Amino acid sequence: MENKVLIAPSILSADFSRLGEEIKLVEKAGADWIHVDVMDGVFVPNITIGPLVVKAVRPLTSLLFDVHLMIDDPVRYVDQFAASGADLVTFHVEACKNSKEVIEKIRTNGKKVGISISPGTPVTAIQDVLDKVDLVLVMTVKPGFSGQSFMAECLEKIGEIRKKYSGYVQVDGGINEETARGAISAGSDILVAGTAVFGEKDYAEAIKKLR
Ligand code: DX5
Ligand code: ZN
Numbered sequence: 001m002e003n004k005v006l007i008a009p010s011i012l013s014a015d016f017s018r019l020g021e022e023i024k025l026v027e028k029a030g031a032d033w034i035h036v037d038v039m040d041g042v043f044v045p046n047i048t049i050g051p052l053v054v055k056a057v058r059p060l061t062s063l064l065f066d067v068h069l070m071i072d073d074p075v076r077y078v079d080q081f082a083a084s085g086a087d088l089v090t091f092h093v094e095a096c097k098n099s100k101e102v103i104e105k106i107r108t109n110g111k112k113v114g115i116s117i118s119p120g121t122p123v124t125a126i127q128d129v130l131d132k133v134d135l136v137l138v139m140t141v142k143p144g145f146s147g148q149s150f151m152a153e154c155l156e157k158i159g160e161i162r163k164k165y166s167g168y169v170q171v172d173g174g175i176n177e178e179t180a181r182g183a184i185s186a187g188s189d190i191l192v193a194g195t196a197v198f199g200e201k202d203y204a205e206a207i208k209k210l211r
Contacts, residue, residue, distance in 0.1 A: 004189060005184055005188075005189055005190070005191060005210075005211050006032035006033060006189060006190040006191070007030070007031055007032050007033075007190075007191055007193065007197075007207050007210050007211060008031065008032060008033035008034065008035040008066050008170070008190055008191065008192045009026045009031045009034065009035060009192075009193055009194070009197040009198065009203075009207070010035040010036075010037055010146060010172070010192050010193065010194035010197075010198075011023065011034060011035065011036055011037070011194075011198075012037040012048060012146045012194050013146045013147070013194030013195050013197070013198035013199060014198045015198075019053070019057055020056075020057055020060050022198065023057055023060050023061050024060055024061065025203055026197060026198075026203050026207070027061045027062075027063050028203075028204075029197075029202075029203035029204035029206075029207050030204055030207045030208065031063060031197075031203075031207060032063065032064070032190075033063055033064045033065075033066040033088075033190070034061060034063050034064070034065050034066060035066045035068060035172070035192045035194075036049065036054060036065060036066065036067045036068065036086070037049075037068050037070065037146075038050065038067060038068065038069050038070060038071060038081070039070045039071065039144065040070070040072060042071070042072040043070050043071050043072040043092065043094075043095045043143075044070045044143050044144035045144055046144045046145060050080075051077070051080040051081050051083070051084040052084070054067065054081060054084040054085055054086060055083075055084040055085055058084065058085030059085075064087045064088060065085055065087045065088070066086075066087070066088045066090070066114075067081050067086035067088065067089050067090065068090045068114075068116065068137065068172065068192075069081070069089065069090060069091045069092070069095075070092060070095070070143045070144070071091075071095065072095050073095065073096060073097075074091040074092070074095055074096055074102055075096060075098075075101055075102045075105050078091075078102065078105040078106050078109060079105070079109060082106070082109035082110070082111050083109075086111060087111060087112060088112035088113070088114055088134065088135065089106045089109075089111050089112070089113065089114065090113075090114030090115065090116050090135060090137050090170075091106075091114070091115065091116065092115075092116045092117075092118065092143070093115055093116065093117055093121065093125050093126050094117075094118055094121055094125075099126070099129050100129060100132070103115070103129060103132050103133060112134040112135065113132070113133045113134050113135070114133060114134060114135035114136070114137050114168075114170070115129060115133045115135075115136055115137070116136070116138075116139060116143075116172075117136070117137070117138060117139065117157070118139050118142065118143055119139055119140065119141070119142060119151050119153075119154050122157070123157050123161055130161075130164065130165050130167075133167060134167050134168060135167055135168040135169075135170055135190070136161050136165060136167065136168070136169050136170070137170040137171075137172055137192075138154055138157050138158050138161065138169065138170070138171050138172075138188070139154070139172055139173050140152075140154045140155075140171055140173040140174055140175070140179075140183070141172075141173030141174050142173075143173075146194035146195055147194070147195050148173060148174055149174050150173065150174030150175065150176070150179040151173070151174070152179075152182065155182055155183065155186045156186075158171060158183065158186035158187050158188050159186045161187070162186070162188075163187075168189055168190050169187055169188045169189055169190070170188065170189075170190040170191075170192060171183040171188040171190070171191055171192065172192035173192070175191050175193045175196055175210065176193070176195075176196040176210075177196070177209045177210060180193075180196075180210045180211075191210055193206075193210055196210060197210075
C-alpha cells in the first residue's frame with residue numbers, strides 16, 4: 001500500500017558519543033529526514049547542539065537536515081545554521097517578534113522554511129504566514145525534552161491546519177506506534193520520533209511501525 005508519511009528521527013535521543021554512526025544507521029534503516037533539535041536554555045530549559053555539530057555530521061548522510069530551532073530570537077542564528085548545512089529551518093512563532101523577518105532570512109539563505117507552534121499556541125498565531133512557509137510543525141509535547149507523553153489535545157490543531165494548508169504538517173513529541181495513528185489520521189505527513197526510534201534495538205523495524 002502506498003504510504004506517503006515521512007519519518008524524521010530526532011537525534012536528540014541518539015547516542016551522542018556515536019552520533020555520526022547513529023545518523024548513518026537511521027538512514028540505512030529507512031529514515032526520510034534527520035531532525036535536529038537545537039535548544040538554547042532560554043526559550044526552553046535545556047541546551048543541546050549548535051551549528052558546529054550540524055556541520056560535522058552533515059556530510060555523513062544525503063538525507064534532508066530538518067533543523068528545529070527552539071531558541072529565543074531565532075533570526076540571529078539562521079545564517080549560521082544555513083551555512084552549517086541545514087536544508088529546512090523551523091522556528092517557533094512564540095520565540096520571535098516578527099515571523100516574517102525570520103521567514104525572509106531563511107529564504108534569503110535558500111532554505112526551506114518551517115514554523116512551529118507549542119501546545120499552548122493556537123493556529124491563529126500563524127494564520128498570516130501560512131502561505132509563506134513550507135512546513136508547519138505542531139508540537140505535541142512542551143518543547144525541551146525527548147521522552148515526554150503525547151498531548152492528544154493538540155491533534156485538533158493538526159486537523160485545523162490541514163484543512164487550509166497544503167504544505168507539510170509535521171508533528172513532534174511523544175510519537176510512538178500508537179500515537180502515530182492519530183497524528184496521521186488528523187492530517188500529519190511527517191512524524192518526528194526520538195525515543196520511538198533511537199530507544200529501540202532495530203531502527204528499521206521501529207521506523208516501519210510508525211508509518
Ligand atoms: C522536543 C523535541 C523533540 C523530541 C522528540 O522538544 O522537539 O523533537 O526530541 O522526542 P520524543 O519522540 O522522544 O518525544
Ligand atoms: Zn523537535
